[in-house]
Amino acid sequence: MVDIRYDLAFKLYPYEPIATQTQPAQRRPVVIVGGGPVGMATALDLGRKGTPVLVLDDHEGVGQGSRAICFAKRTLEIADRLGAGQRMRDKGVVWNVGRVFHGPEQVFEFNLAPEGGHKNPAFINLQQPYFEKFLVDEIRVAQDEGVPIEIRGRHALTGLEVVGDHVRLEVDTPDGPYQLEADWLIACDGARSPIRDMMGLSFDGRVFEDNFLIADVKMMADFPTERWFWFEPPFKDSGQSALLHKQPDDIWRIDFQLGWDIDRAKELREDNIRARVDAMLGEGAEYELEWTSIYTFQCRRMAQFRHDRVIFAGDSAHQVSPFGARGANSGVQDAENLAWKLDLVVKGLAPDTLLDSYAQERAHGADENILNSTRATDFLTPKSEMSKRFRNAVLELARDHAFARPLVNSGRLSVPCVYDGLSLNGPDRLDGPARTRVGAPCVDATLADGFLLDRLPGQFVVLSLDVDAPQIEEVDGVPIHHVSLDLSVDDPNDMVRARYLGDAPYAIYLLRPDQHVAARWNTAGADDIRAALRIALGKGAEI
Amino acid sequence: MTLNLEPNIADPDGFYDELLAVHQGLSDADSQALNARLILVLANHVGDRQVLRAALKVAAKR
Numbered sequence A: 001m002v003d004i005r006y007d008l009a010f011k012l013y014p015y016e017p018i019a020t021q022t023q024p025a026q027r028r029p030v031v032i033v034g035g036g037p038v039g040m041a042t043a044l045d046l047g048r049k050g051t052p053v054l055v056l057d058d059h060e061g062v063g064q065g066s067r068a069i070c071f072a073k074r075t076l077e078i079a080d081r082l083g084a085g086q087r088m089r090d091k092g093v094v095w096n097v098g099r100v101f102h103g104p105e106q107v108f109e110f111n112l113a114p115e116g117g118h119k120n121p122a123f124i125n126l127q128q129p130y131f132e133k134f135l136v137d138e139i140r141v142a143q144d145e146g147v148p149i150e151i152r153g154r155h156a157l158t159g160l161e162v163v164g165d166h167v168r169l170e171v172d173t174p175d176g177p178y179q180l181e182a183d184w185l186i187a188c189d190g191a192r193s194p195i196r197d198m199m200g201l202s203f204d205g206r207v208f209e210d211n212f213l214i215a216d217v218k219m220m221a222d223f224p225t226e227r228w229f230w231f232e233p234p235f236k237d238s239g240q241s242a243l244l245h246k247q248p249d250d251i252w253r254i255d256f257q258l259g260w261d262i263d264r265a266k267e268l269r270e271d272n273i274r275a276r277v278d279a280m281l282g283e284g285a286e287y288e289l290e291w292t293s294i295y296t297f298q299c300r301r302m303a304q305f306r307h308d309r310v311i312f313a314g315d316s317a318h319q320v321s322p323f324g325a326r327g328a329n330s331g332v333q334d335a336e337n338l339a340w341k342l343d344l345v346v347k348g349l350a351p352d353t354l355l356d357s358y359a360q361e362r363a364h365g366a367d368e369n370i371l372n373s374t375r376a377t378d379f380l381t382p383k384s385e386m387s388k389r390f391r392n393a394v395l396e397l398a399r400d401h402a403f404a405r406p407l408v409n410s411g412r413l414s415v416p417c418v419y420d421g422l423s424l425n426g427p428d429r430l431d432g433p434a435r436t437r438v439g440a441p442c443v444d445a446t447l448a449d450g451f452l453l454d455r456l457p458g459q460f461v462v463l464s465l466d467v468d469a470p471q472i473e474e475v476d477g478v479p480i481h482h483v484s485l486d487l488s489v490d491d492p493n494d495m496v497r498a499r500y501l502g503d504a505p506y507a508i509y510l511l512r513p514d515q516h517v518a519a520r521w522n523t524a525g526a527d528d529i530r531a532a533l534r535i536a537l538g539k540g541a542e543i
Numbered sequence B: 001m002t003l004n005l006e007p008n009i010a011d012p013d014g015f016y017d018e019l020l021a022v023h024q025g026l027s028d029a030d031s032q033a034l035n036a037r038l039i040l041v042l043a044n045h046v047g048d049r050q051v052l053r054a055a056l057k058v059a060a061k062r
């Protein structure tokens, strides 16, 4: 028996019995449990690099109802590298302007309009089911090209045991159970991670004592494509805060912060939801309720993301409140951080300790995300009389005074973290811009023909700017791709110069497969590059 | 910059008068709201995080 816990928006991987059901357990190099955004992104990235992956999901497709709606620039950049970015941009709603209200009055508005020279906008709004579908569609394209990815729908993991050099898995299907073996198991099984429970691992943090009613409504309305956020909203029974935000297909996301002591069943009744939405949108507004749900939010993470041969990624490893849109966005960064490392380990090109750097770097990212979303939640839900007084003082001052606006926190929108000071970082021998320092993700820039990030495949890259780099093709069997720019020709808008050189006349960057900077120099010899690359492979201590 | 804990306000009695005067006639809640705004305005003027941290410490010590 495999329980169905939710309805599907798209049936993408219908159940199929497998031929080997009654045979001895088959061994797979990598099994991913959970076909959410993180599991699918990991599968696509690993598969495209040539490492065979098997994805097990206990459902036959993507769940109905959009949880995530805001997808950030870094996520779109990763999706571009994986081949799914264009469809996300085409379908998604680009937005830049946000308005913050306190009661009936506007406190201020902000504009996220990114600086020029980026292929991707700061954010798009897109229903999570589309995001997941586009990834799965791209997996189908990849499969047709011979990329070794297999997806099994309605195959639920029910048990596991780590035995020496592999993990033994118990899988259940409508045709009964079978066994599998995996060299590596990636747990992308969501915030309630059954794998975490099977292994008896804890998931500690804070639960916010508050309930949020989410209503996605379909309507033809001429509200602008902006994010509208109310503190102490003026409409009847709308709770402590409210949000209105546009999605594709004429759907609008509405959130109401209802407080802790509520009668869930009552609040979820259609007439009660409609009363609230009517009050917000005004009498006579015509709309359909697409999807409604009540959530409580928490911020917590596992102490360790790697447990020997079992590696946790996405919501199973860390969970944040959604103010700031950091859940799926950070999970996709987990996926891309893990994919290149596990690929090299599976191929025997890097020691398995490289995977510890995954745990280290992404725990650093999770802490940053948890800190940000905890602060936003504390601003939204003041925990004492005094904190509420300060919160309201900020909102009152922000109406007239610019200085108070940066203190208003309705969610600091997701940006990728910099792996400052962590173990894979090589030398920073360039007096260059801080934003592209060692550990930082590469910043996009418009080139004479196209965009910089599109020139960086998922491999190590030596990027040389106005200088010759040593032509090393590989280090310890790991291939290096070279991108060499002549800025007088390739950088007509001086963007690469501003973002990568600053006052330096020329530079050599070593970039990781996930487009984070591994090392940079004015000039570097072959030995410098080899040494830095070995550090980035987790072999730093051996040299 | 370090936090200045030496006398720094000209005409201290006059300042103290003005401070009390803005609270005159306010309810407790309104007075507290005013204080919160005042703290934010002054904190922004100071700006320096180290000085602010030192001030928080001085104020929190009883």
Ligand SMILES: Cc1cc2nc3c(=O)[nH]c(=O)nc-3n(C[C@H](O)[C@H](O)[C@H](O)COP(=O)(O)OP(=O)(O)OC[C@H]3O[C@@H](n4cnc5c(N)ncnc54)[C@H](O)[C@@H]3O)c2cc1C
Pocket: A033, A034, A035, A036, A037, A038, A039, A056, A057, A058, A059, A066, A067, A068, A069, A070, A071, A128, A155, A156, A157, A158, A188, A189, A190, A191, A194, A214, A295, A313, A314, A315, A316, A322, A324, A325, A326, A327, A328, A329, A330, A331
């Ligand atoms: C209201 C709300 C709004 C949000 N808004 C945003 C936002 O705007 N931006 C953002 O980035 N994030 C947002 N998030 C967070 C985002 O939805 C999650 O971070 C994201 O879904 C996590 O992806 P995942 O792949 O880790 O897990 P999930 O999406 O939870 O996927 C887990 C998968 O594992 C499967 N599974 C579970 N157990 C088993 C098993 N035993 N065997 C096989 N398969 C199994 C499940 O069926 C599921 O398919 C929001 C969340 C909520 C609740």
